Amino acid sequence: MDIKMMDEVTIIDSDGQEVARGTVANINKYREPDTQYAIYVDGYSDLVFVGKDQLQKKVN
Numbered sequence: 001m002d003i004k005m006m007d008e009v010t011i012i013d014s015d016g017q018e019v020a021r022g023t024v025a026n027i028n029k030y031r032e033p034d035t036q037y038a039i040y041v042d043g044y045s046d047l048v049f050v051g052k053d054q055l056q057k058k059v060n
Contacts, residue, residue, distance in 0.1 A: 003027070008058040009039065011050055021058070022048070 003009065003024060011020045022041035029036060034051035041048045 003037070003052065003055055003057055009037075010056045010058060011039065011041070011048065011054055012056055013054075020044075020048070 005024050005027060007024045009022060009024060010018050011022065013019050020039075020041045020043075022039040022044075024037060025040045025047055026038040027036060028038070031049070034054075035049040037050050037052065037055060038047045039050060039055075
């Protein structure tokens with residue numbers, strides 16, 4: 001799965017259940033693997049940092 005900036009994604013928990021939806025704001029390969037993706041989450045006023053294994057790309 002190739003995730004790029006501005007992709008719409010779903011954040012999932014360890015059981016694969018949806019936690020939130022948002023848009024990729026930044027990808028930083030120098031951060032720890034579990035915080036490389038900065039996500040603008042719908043309904044939040046700040047960024048959420050997650051790893052690639054917590055993301056599912058929204059398919060149009």
